[in-house]
Amino acid sequence: VPGGKSAGSYPPCHVVLPENFDDLAAGGGGPKVLDVLASGERSRRLMLLRAMLDGAAKEANACGPLPSVETAWNMLIAVQNRAPAEFDKLLMHPQTGMWLAHSLRRLHRVTESPAVPLWVDIGYLYNIVLAVAARAGIEMLVTVPHRGGTVMIPTLGMARFGQGMACGVVQASVNSGHMCLRTAHDVVNVRLPGTADSDGWWTLRRIGSQSGENEVVVWLDDIDPYREIGEPVPPERLSHAQTRQWRHLLNGAYEILTRDNPRLASAVAMGLTSVVPLPPSPDLVRSASSGDSSGSALISMPPDPTALAVTLVHEFQHIKLGGLLHLLKLCRDDSSPRLYAPWRDDPRPLSGLLQGVYAFLGVTEFWRLHRSSCSSARQRAFAEFEFALWREQTWHALQSLHADAGLTKLGRRFAAGMATTMRRWWVEAVDQHIAAAAQLAVQDHRAGWRVRHLQTDSAYIAKLARDFSQGHTARIDDWPTPRMVPDLGVSWTHQRIALARLRLTAPDEFHRLSSRNAAHHGHHPGDVALVSGNYRIAANAYARQLAADPDQPDAWVGLALAVSAENRGGRSLLECPELMPALHRKLRSSHGRGSRADQAIPDPRAIAEWLCGISLSAFACRSTAYNGIGAMSASARKPLVAAMVAGCESPNTCRSLSIVSARNISPSLVLPVAR
Amino acid sequence: VSGDLESDLIDLAGCSLADLRVQDDEALASSLDQLLQQVDRPRGNFGGSDPPGRAD
Numbered sequence: 146v147p148g149g150k151s152a153g154s155y156p157p158c159h160v161v162l163p164e165n166f167d168d169l170a171a172g173g174g175g176p177k178v179l180d181v182l183a184s185g186e187r188s189r190r191l192m193l194l195r196a197m198l199d200g201a202a203k204e205a206n207a208c209g210p211l212p213s214v215e216t217a218w219n220m221l222i223a224v225q226n227r228a229p230a231e232f233d234k235l236l237m238h239p240q241t242g243m244w245l246a247h248s249l250r251r252l253h254r255v256t257e258s259p260a261v262p263l264w265v266d267i268g269y270l271y272n273i274v275l276a277v278a279a280r281a282g283i284e285m286l287v288t289v290p291h292r293g294g295t296v297m298i299p300t301l302g303m304a305r306f307g308q309g310m311a312c313g314v315v316q317a318s319v320n321s322g323h324m325c326l327r328t329a330h331d332v333v334n335v336r337l338p339g340t341a342d343s344d345g346w347w348t349l350r351r352i353g354s355q356s357g358e359n360e361v362v363v364w365l366d367d368i369d370p371y372r373e374i375g376e377p378v379p380p381e382r383l384s385h386a387q388t389r390q391w392r393h394l395l396n397g398a399y400e401i402l403t404r405d406n407p408r409l410a411s412a413v414a415m416g417l418t419s420v421v422p423l424p425p426s427p428d429l430v431r432s433a434s435s436g437d438s439s440g441s442a443l444i445s446m447p448p449d450p451t452a453l454a455v456t457l458v459h460e461f462q463h464i465k466l467g468g469l470l471h472l473l474k475l476c477r478d479d480s481s482p483r484l485y486a487p488w489r490d491d492p493r494p495l496s497g498l499l500q501g502v503y504a505f506l507g508v509t510e511f512w513r514l515h516r517s518s519c520s521s522a523r524q525r526a527f528a529e530f531e532f533a534l535w536r537e538q539t540w541h542a543l544q545s546l547h548a549d550a551g552l553t554k555l556g557r558r559f560a561a562g563m564a565t566t567m568r569r570w571w572v573e574a575v576d577q578h579i580a581a582a583a584q585l586a587v588q589d590h591r592a593g594w595r596v597r598h599l600q601t602d603s604a605y606i607a608k609l610a611r612d613f614s615q616g617h618t619a620r621i622d623d624w625p626t627p628r629m630v631p632d633l634g635v636s637w638t639h640q641r642i643a644l645a646r647l648r649l650t651a652p653d654e655f656h657r658l659s660s661r662n663a664a665h666h667g668h669h670p671g672d673v674a675l676v677s678g679n680y681r682i683a684a685n686a687y688a689r690q691l692a693a694d695p696d697q698p699d700a701w702v703g704l705a706l707a708v709s710a711e712n713r714g715g716r717s718l719l720e721c722p723e724l725m726p727a728l729h730r731k732l733r734s735s736h737g738r739g740s741r742a743d744q745a746i747p748d749p750r751a752i753a754e755w756l757c758g759i760s761l762s763a764f765a766c767r768s769t770a771y772n773g774i775g776a777m778s779a780s781a782r783k784p785l786v787a788a789m790v791a792g793c794e795s796p797n798t799c800r801s802l803s804i805v806s807a808r809n810i811s812p813s814l815v816l817p818v819a820r
Numbered sequence: 821v822s823g824d825l826e827s828d829l830i831d832l833a834g835c836s837l838a839d840l841r842v843q844d845d846e847a848l849a850s851s852l853d854q855l856l857q858q859v860d861r862p863r864g865n866f867g868g869s870d871p872p873g874r875a876d
Contacts, residue, residue, distance in 0.1 A: 156835065157849045159827040166825055186834040192848065192855055195840050221836045246859045255860045302841040369851055374864040432867040436858070456867065462866040463876075471858070480861075491874065501876035555825065 159472055166473075166555075169459040170562025172506045174465050175408060179416050182468030185791055186439050189471050193245040200252040201267045209264025210314050211288055220287065222275055228281030235273050235280075239419045241440030244269055244370040246437035248667045258376060264375070265290045265312045269297075269708070276301055279337055285319040288619075289326075292370055294325055295380065296679040302348040303368045303380060304333040316633075347382060352420075354396040356403035361414035363424065365385045365391055366441070372421045373443060383422060391422065391444065397450025398457060406663045413461050418564050420444055434460045436467035451524075455511050463500060463505035475499060475556035476549075484545055484628065487538035487590055490637050492598060492629060495551040499559075502542050506563050509535040513570060526579060526649040533575045533583035538590075540567055579649070585676075585706065586642045592702045592722040597635055599627040599723045603731075609724065609733040619759045627723060638699055640668060641706075644676040658684060661747050664689065669701045675710075683707035688750035695733070695749070702724050708753040728752055828854055 165178045174182075201207035202214045225232040235241060238305055250256040252451040258266070268290040276298045278285035282730045283786065289296055294310035296317075297303050304326045305314070317326045324335040333345035340348050349369070353362035365388065370377035383391070402410040419441035423431050426445045430452050433443040442460035447453040468474075486501050493501065509532060516528035546552065547560040575583070602625045648655040660670035660682050671686035682705035687700045705722040718725075732747040830851040832840065865876050 156830045156843075157834065158851070159829050159831045160824040161827065162824055163841070184831070184833060185827065185829055189855060191832045191835070191837075191840055192852055193829065193859065194837075195843070196849065196856060198854055218837075218841055222841070225837045247861060249856065249859050250862070253856070253860055282861055292834055374862075432865055434867075435862065435864045437862055459867045460865070463867075467865075472829055473825055493876070498864065500863075502866065504865070504876060 147236070159188065159473055161469070166469075166558070167562050169465060169469055170559040171566045172462075172503075172510060172563065173408070174412055174779040176411070176415060177414060180463065180464075182439075182472075185472045186242075186468055187233070190242060190245060193242075193249060194236075197245055197248050197252065197267070198270075202248065202254060204657050205359050207263055209262055209268065209290075211264055211268040211271060211290060217274075222268065224277040224281070224283060224285075227353040231277045235277050237418075237440070239438040240299055240366065240369045240371040241273065243435065243441075245369060245373075247375075247377065256376070261292065261377070262312055264294055264631045269371075271766050272298055272791060275317050275319070276323075279324050279339070282322070282337070282703060283319065284792075286661060287317050288314050289317050290378070291315045293329070293379070293746060294369075295368075297369050298324070298339075299369060300345055300349060300364070301339050302335070302362065304335070305345050305347065306331045306333065328481065328573045332500075333656045344392070347380065350383075350388060352388070352392045352395050354392075354399035356400045356410070357407070359399070359403045359407060359414055361395070361399050361410070361417070363395070363417060364419040367422055371438070371584045372419070374433055374437075374442070381422075381424070387422070391420070394447060394450050394453045395420075398453035398641055401450055401454040401515065401518075402457070404635050405518050406510070407677065409458070409461075414459060416440060416464055417442060417457065417461055420535070422446065430456050432456045432460055434463045434467070436471060438522060439464055439468055451515070455508060455514075458511045459504045459505045462504040466500060473555055474553055475559050478551055482631065484549070485542070485591070485594055485671045487542055487587070490594070491633055492631050495546070495549055495616045498542060498546050499556070500550075502539060502546050502560075502563065505535050505539040505542070506566065507571070509539050509567070512545075513573070523650050524651075526576070527646065529579045530649050531581050532582055534586055536567070536570055537583065537587050541587075542569075543567065545752060549574055577731075582648070582676075586645055588709075588719050589641050589702060589706060592705050593637060593698060593718050595627075595721070595723045596701050596726060597637075598629055600630045601625065601627045601721075601724060601727055605725070606727045609728050610735060612730065613732065613747075613755055614735075619755050621721070621759050624721070627721075635698055638669075639698070641672045641703065644668065644672055647678060669699075670701070670708065671700065674729070675703055675707050676687045678713040680707045684753070685711075686748055688748060688753075688792060691729070691749040695729055703748070704753050708750065708757055712754070712757045718757040721756070721759075724756055725749070725752055728756070 165181050170175055170180050183245060196220060198214055208214060208217070226319065244266070248269070251258060251263055251266055264755040268803065271287050271289040275285060275287050275289055277283070279298060281300055290461055291306060291310070291313055293312060294307045295303055295305050296315050297568060306315070313328070315326050317324065318349050321445040322337050323339060324337055324339065326333045335346050339346065342348055347368055350365045351362055352365045353360065365383070366372045366382040367383045370379070372378070396403070399410065402413060404483070417440060421441060421443040423443050425443040430447045434441065442457065442464070444456055445455070476495050478494055478496040480494045480496070482494050484493050484495065484498045486493040486498050488501055488505060512528050512532035516525055519528050543560060543563055547557060547564065554562065606627055609619070623766055628727055646654065658666055658668060660671045660679070661676045663670040663673040669686070671683045672692070674683035674686060684704055687704035687707060690697060690700045702722060705718045705725060709716060709718045729747055729752055736746055828851055830848065867876065
């Protein structure tokens with residue numbers, strides 16, 4: 146990285162070459178780009194190390210019974226001088242980044258860890274010194290902290306002295322190919338490099354996979370206290386069988402990545418250095434990553450190699466973007482959750498949306514490529530569904546992102562780079578039935594989000610209630626922009642998308658389901674009917690449920706989907722699904738206040754069908770609210786979105802493309818206009 | 821946006837710990853302020869195989 150800003154004797158700053166930035170924005174990032182990010186990360190870690198040592202020096206008793214900060218500096222300098230390459234390995238170890246961040250947060254009083262003295266975290270410095278010495282064969286005598294009876298030697302393993310001990314210190318030495326750790330009562334001897342478990346010693350396992358010319362080797366970290374996000378955690382040692390399973394999964398996943406996208410596979414091998422197993426979650430894979438521990442992905446045991454492959458891609462995207470964000474500012478984020486993200490149940494801040502879009506750019510590309518290499522028709526159908534689903538959802542979110550005023554100039558360039566990549570994918574055909582299933586899932590989530598988080602002005606709902614009761618045609622000419630009132634307490638079942646996937650991957654099992662036996666198998670009869678295309682049956686099932694219990698957002702959304710599908714061209718209901726429960730609530734409350742005895746409680750289905758009659762044109766520039774674009778004026782919004790979609794600087798070269806987001810019309814329909 | 825994209829992060833390539841230890845506070849201050857803001861406002865990315873959900 147050539148030096149950038151420099152004045153006088155000040156060190157230069159990092160610079161990113163435009164082609165490297167654009168490569169990352171497009172979703173890529175080969176060895177050269179990853180080198181740039183790694184170089185930035187190294188500087189960042191060094192700066193944080195200096196800040197932590199400075200902070201500790203000012204803090205009374207920051208080192209407790211351990212030698213002083215002065216000694217720590219001297220020992221770190223000594224081991225770096227003797228073994229610079231090994232020192233760098235320790236510095237760049239993902240868990241070192243998390244340790245630095247956590248220790249600084251403790252020094253800044255941003256986080257409290259009352260159960261563990263500060264000096265145990267700060268004193269981990271000496272564990273790093275010991276690790277460098279052990280790896281490089283440097284003779285060493287050093288005092289290190291133990292955390293409840295365990296001592297992590299990063300990148301090597303963990304010495305264990307017993308459970309339930311208070312934190313304390315251990316005398317450690319490296320000599321003649323051996324490392325010895327000793328308390329007043331116990332001793333752990335490790336023959337270096339310590340790659341085998343022994344009495345009182347758990348090695349930090351490495352698992353790897355080679356596929357063609359590509360090879361990936363990662364730490365399988367189940368012991369390091371700084372391996373997770375947030376507070377340090379105790380070890381959760383995997384069994385040998387679990388380790389074998391992880392090895393098998395990584396082999397399979399890496400084979401898939403190498404076959405489908407060799408360039409990505411080699412980048413993953415370079416940029417991903419640690420996999421942290423999370424506790425298993427039935428029926429799903431959980432994963433996480435943090436900019437603090439760049440290079441590490443936390444993943445629960447996936448069911449198969451494909452699930453691991455797509456999860457690795459997802460987290461690798463976060464790792465790349467996190468590295469870039471450490472160098473350049475892409476958005477000015479106020480952290481307020483205000484945007485619709487199609488992969489989240491809750492509103493997201495701009496920075497979260499940016500991360501999500503970039504992650505799902507990678508996920509979409511994964512499925513796009515994988516659908517061509519699947520070995521069975523069912524797997525191919527599943528991959529095609531995922532491609533169609535995430536292409537649509539990522540594109541939608543990308544439009545919101547690009548139009549948001551919180552993006553910096555560079556952020557806008559980054560979003561445009563993602564759009565350039567995605568635009569190429571819209572010419573690729575998807576099976577018509579699979580595309581329809583994906584579209585249903587798209588509409589389902591958008592409607593579900595609106596029903597839960599948006600509220601329309603009560604006076605307007607009262608007016609709608611009068612119109613409905615008097616038999617007038619539904620009109621929304623004066624529909625006020627709904628307010629966002631996040632409701633995070635109501636759970637989503639996501640059963641319909643699960644059924645759509647089941648229909649593709651296990652059609653026999655799906656076809657054994659019917660609206661009659663659905664409940665017996667744990668499904669809503671309406672969901673089964675809807676996914677089967679039996680819209681009338683579905684609408685009736687949802688309406689029955691809502692008549693009995695109207696506080697069911699999933700059922701309202703199901704009703705909207707079914708009634709819209711029944712009334713072809715009745716998309717308007719899906720543009721404002723939040724009006725249904727609000728109107729029903731209003732009519733119920735009116736009914737309870739002295740309505741005529743012969744006046745029935747309003748039928749949810751009748752409300753849905755009435756709202757279905759609203760003219761779609763009324764929504765042209767209204768339903769964009771809370772997709773991010775709604776935060777801007779129409780005049781500001783239009784050229785931004787148009788320029789992004791068309792990939793051109795001048796909005797004059799494309800026409801009226803802001804309608805893409807306004808009407809949720811697939812961009813594939815409008816792209817030819819831009820060309 | 822044209823030309824190289826300049827970061828505010830000081831490039832410490834070739835800078836030893838001994839050098840870093842005696843580096844002038846003022847030279848690091850601007851870069852460090854931004855870093856510490858990032859550290860004090862950590863952001864985790866939580867993903868999953870079964871979105872939509874609580875995953876980015």
